Amino acid sequence: MSAGFHIVVCGSLVPDPLQTLEPIRGPQGPGLKNEMMLPAILDPWAGHALFEAANLAASGGKVWLLSMGPKAKLQQVMMSVAQKAPFELVVLDGPAGGFTDAHFTARALAEAIEGIAGLDRSRLLLFGGWQSASRGAGSTLQMVGERLGVLDQFQGVDEIRVQDDGAFVVKERVEGGGYLVSRCAGPPAVLGWATGNLPEPPNNPQLGMANMRLIMPALQRAEPVPAEPGGLSFASVELPKARRETRLVKDLPPAEVAADILAWIKS
Amino acid sequence: MEKVLFLAHNEEGGGLSRACLEALSAARDLAQGLGAELAVGLFGGEVSGAAEAIGGCGAACFLAAAGPVFASSRYASDAAACEALCRASGAGLVVAAADSRLSRVLPGVAQRLGGRIDTHLTGLWVKDGSPAAARWFYRQRMVAEFTRSERPWLMSVESGCFEAFDGPGAVEPEPVAVDLSEACKRTEVLGLETPSADEQTIRPDAELLFVAGAGWTKKQADGRTHVKEAEGLILDFLNRTKASLGSSKSLVDISGEGHEVISYLTHLHQVGQTGATPRHPKGLAACCHGEEPHVVGWRFIGERRAINLDAGCGWAQGKADVLYVADAFEVLARLNELLARA
Ligand SMILES: Cc1cc2nc3c(=O)[nH]c(=O)nc-3n(C[C@H](O)[C@H](O)[C@H](O)COP(=O)(O)OP(=O)(O)OC[C@H]3O[C@@H](n4cnc5c(N)ncnc54)[C@H](O)[C@@H]3O)c2cc1C
Numbered sequence: 001m002s003a004g005f006h007i008v009v010c011g012s013l014v015p016d017p018l019q020t021l022e023p024i025r026g027p028q029g030p031g032l033k034n035e036m037m038l039p040a041i042l043d044p045w046a047g048h049a050l051f052e053a054a055n056l057a058a059s060g061g062k063v064w065l066l067s068m069g070p071k072a073k074l075q076q077v078m079m080s081v082a083q084k085a086p087f088e089l090v091v092l093d094g095p096a097g098g099f100t101d102a103h104f105t106a107r108a109l110a111e112a113i114e115g116i117a118g119l120d121r122s123r124l125l126l127f128g129g130w131q132s133a134s135r136g137a138g139s140t141l142q143m144v145g146e147r148l149g150v151l152d153q154f155q156g157v158d159e160i161r162v163q164d165d166g167a168f169v170v171k172e173r174v175e176g177g178g179y180l181v182s183r184c185a186g187p188p189a190v191l192g193w194a195t196g197n198l199p200e201p202p203n204n205p206q207l208g209m210a211n212m213r214l215i216m217p218a219l220q221r222a223e224p225v226p227a228e229p230g231g232l233s234f235a236s237v238e239l240p241k242a243r244r245e246t247r248l249v250k251d252l253p254p255a256e257v258a259a260d261i262l263a264w265i266k267s
Numbered sequence: 268m269e270k271v272l273f274l275a276h277n278e279e280g281g282g283l284s285r286a287c288l289e290a291l292s293a294a295r296d297l298a299q300g301l302g303a304e305l306a307v308g309l310f311g312g313e314v315s316g317a318a319e320a321i322g323g324c325g326a327a328c329f330l331a332a333a334g335p336v337f338a339s340s341r342y343a344s345d346a347a348a349c350e351a352l353c354r355a356s357g358a359g360l361v362v363a364a365a366d367s368r369l370s371r372v373l374p375g376v377a378q379r380l381g382g383r384i385d386t387h388l389t390g391l392w393v394k395d396g397s398p399a400a401a402r403w404f405y406r407q408r409m410v411a412e413f414t415r416s417e418r419p420w421l422m423s424v425e426s427g428c429f430e431a432f433d434g435p436g437a438v439e440p441e442p443v444a445v446d447l448s449e450a451c452k453r454t455e456v457l458g459l460e461t462p463s464a465d466e467q468t469i470r471p472d473a474e475l476l477f478v479a480g481a482g483w484t485k486k487q488a489d490g491r492t493h494v495k496e497a498e499g500l501i502l503d504f505l506n507r508t509k510a511s512l513g514s515s516k517s518l519v520d521i522s523g524e525g526h527e528v529i530s531y532l533t534h535l536h537q538v539g540q541t542g543a544t545p546r547h548p549k550g551l552a553a554c555c556h557g558e559e560p561h562v563v564g565w566r567f568i569g570e571r572r573a574i575n576l577d578a579g580c581g582w583a584q585g586k587a588d589v590l591y592v593a594d595a596f597e598v599l600a601r602l603n604e605l606l607a608r609a
Contacts, residue, residue: 014405015405017406017540017541017561018558020559021405021408021409023409023411030411032405044541045541098404098405099404099411101383102374102384103377103378103383103384106378133405133406133540133541134404134405135404136387136403136404136405136406136407137374137384137385137386137387138370138374138386138387139373139374139377139384139386140374141374142371142372142373142374142375142378143374143375143377143378145375146375146378146379147378151342151343151346151450151451151453152342152343152453152454153342153343153371153372153375154342154371155367155370155371156367156371158534169457171460172367172371173367173535174340174367174368174459175366175367175471176461176462176467176469176470176471177461177462177467177468177469177533177535177536178459178460178461178462179459179460179461180340180367180456180458180459180460181456181457181458181459181460182341182454182455182456182457183454183455183457184453184454185453185454186453194534195534195537195541230383230417231383231415231416231417232383232413232414232415232417233413233414233415233416234411234412234413235394235399235411235412235413235414236411236412237404237409237410237411237412238409238410238411239408239409240409240410240566243585243586244571244585244586244587244588245588246583246584246585246586246587246588246589246590247588247589247590248578248590248592249589249590249591249592249593250578250592251592252591252593254593254594254597254598254600254601255601257574257591257593257598257601258598258599258601258602258604258605259601259605260591261551261572261591261598261602262602262605262606262609264549264570264572264589265474265475265508265549265551
């Protein structure tokens with residue numbers, strides 16, 4: 001029955017984890033030094049959500065990728081994302097940084113979903129990462145879901161199994177390496193993905209070209225999302241200072257290293 | 268005057284988890300600092316044991332949304348229960364643990380209440396008569412202090428940041444009615460899948476985190492790999508020490524690439540930038556390499572030691588207290604012998 005799903009994947013860009021990040025204070029609040037220059041990638045957990053969505057929709061259905069971020073940077077990131085999975089892009093030209101209030105982001109995303117032409121909300125699966133690699137709050141998807149009146153929500157999802165009757169079984173991460181297993185009667189539902197089960201698909205240049213034909217106009221159409229003054233105010237943003245003095249222990253026989261470690265474990 | 272609600276759910280056995288007891292300390296300190304009234308809101312299958320476990324916390328009222336329909340962790344019923352408790356309390360500040368059950372539901376509840384939410388707080392205090400909080404951004408790369416004017420303000424606190432509250436007392440919570448429509452019952456919780464005791468290698472309450480890196484699967488001095496040996500050594504060590512197991516991204520990714528792998532490792536073990544950032548008093552890493560961005564996996568580990576053949580190991584230099592330049596296979600084998608004798 002996955003033939004019927006209309007899957008909207010919410011995912012934006014984050015700085016490449018290999019980059020050094022430094023906070024700065026700007027007129028609108030905190031941000032990152034050289035934020036516009038930093039190489040960006042698709043938010044990793046949202047990326048897993050996209051791959052899972054494409055896999056589900058492979059036998060029918062449709063995938064939209066909904067991204068709010070600075071247009072120019074989204075265009076760069078889409079060059080590679082477009083080669084991974086078939087989707088239609090919906091763009092909001094707005095902030096993607098970690099210090100943006102999730103409440104603001106959720107409102108913008110929910111309004112954008114309400115405006116997607118051809119989206120059947122009764123068949124909606126709202127996907128995304130269970131946390132972003134920027135804000136790391138794990139709150140945006142739930143709020144989008146609430147705004148759209150979706151009452152079946154799952155977070156930390158590693159697996160969805162669709163059954164013949166259209167219901168699906170979901171596995172969510174819980175404490176201690178366990179899973180909570182639930183059965184949902186069918187869409188609409190919200191699924192915040194963790195790593196899932198699928199490897200990152202290899203680049204497919206042909207798919208990339210096909211996707212880009214729709215991606216470029218979507219980027220051109222993107223409306224700027226006006227900033228919303230909120231009551232959140234930052235007193236400070238700092239990098240952790242503590243650099244440890246690492247004591248190097250060399251040329252010690254393994255048995256002595258083992259004894260040293262054991263004494264430490266027991267201390 | 269501000270009012271602070273501590274929101275929690277009971278554990279399977281009836282009491283409250285350590286994470287919830289820690290969140291209660293955060294809520295109490297906040298209420299005290301603000302001169303505010305404290306309320307307790309409990310939801311779950313059967314909450315009397317949980318209420319009694321914290322009956323001495325000094326709350327002005329104890330509210331409960333309890334019954335079989337709230338026994339399992341389902342978004343729609345949990346959201347309805349939390350919403351009802353928040354509304355009944357009239358609190359402008361709501362503090363709860365950032366565990367999986369509450370993390371799933373609190374943002375949606377904030378949305379329903381027309382409030383705001385900040386999650387995974389690592390600090391909460393009173394500054395100039397208002398609440399102020401701290402949390403990490405960019406996957407534990409930088410820490411911010413902030414405040415908010417909006418109410419209700421919902422907050423979830425990370426475990427390991429506050430002392431667990433200890434103060435039982437007899438109380439009888441006041442029941443709060445929850446309107447649960449049929450639409451809230453479309454999801455049925457089938458149960459928990461937990462690793463069996465001898466497969467359990469993620470132990471959040473362990474004293475020690477052992478972090479394994481991809482080096483365990485690389486060619487060793489004899490030009491060959493020794494993955495099965497590594498698998499045995501690590502499992503033996505974990506069983507003897509009851510340490511929790513973490514892994515670098517590279518090592519768990521190998522499992523998905525069809526190479527010989529450490530069989531009990533899954534993505535749930537991954538620590539770091541795109542993995543978990545567990546909290547343990549001590550951490551021992553072996554065969555890990557990586558620069559600052561990836562080492563955030565042990566940001567919240569107290570004392571840290573590492574074993575690596577390379578003295579320049581980026582996982583350890585400047586981040587660990589001790590780096591043993593040694594062969595991890597040999598060291599772990601000796602360590603297991605010593606543990607067997609101890
Ligand atoms: C988008 C993105 C997200 C990422 N997220 C994460 C993340 O969440 N977590 C994470 O860990 N990384 C993450 N990374 C980083 C990446 O995967 C790193 O390459 C990885 O952390 C390094 O892997 P490693 O430490 O296991 O091993 P390697 O880099 O393979 O190093 C192996 C080490 O083992 C040592 N070694 C080998 N044999 C022995 C022996 N017998 N005794 C002692 N030492 C030995 C070697 O000296 C070497 O230092 C991310 C990267 C990107 C691009």
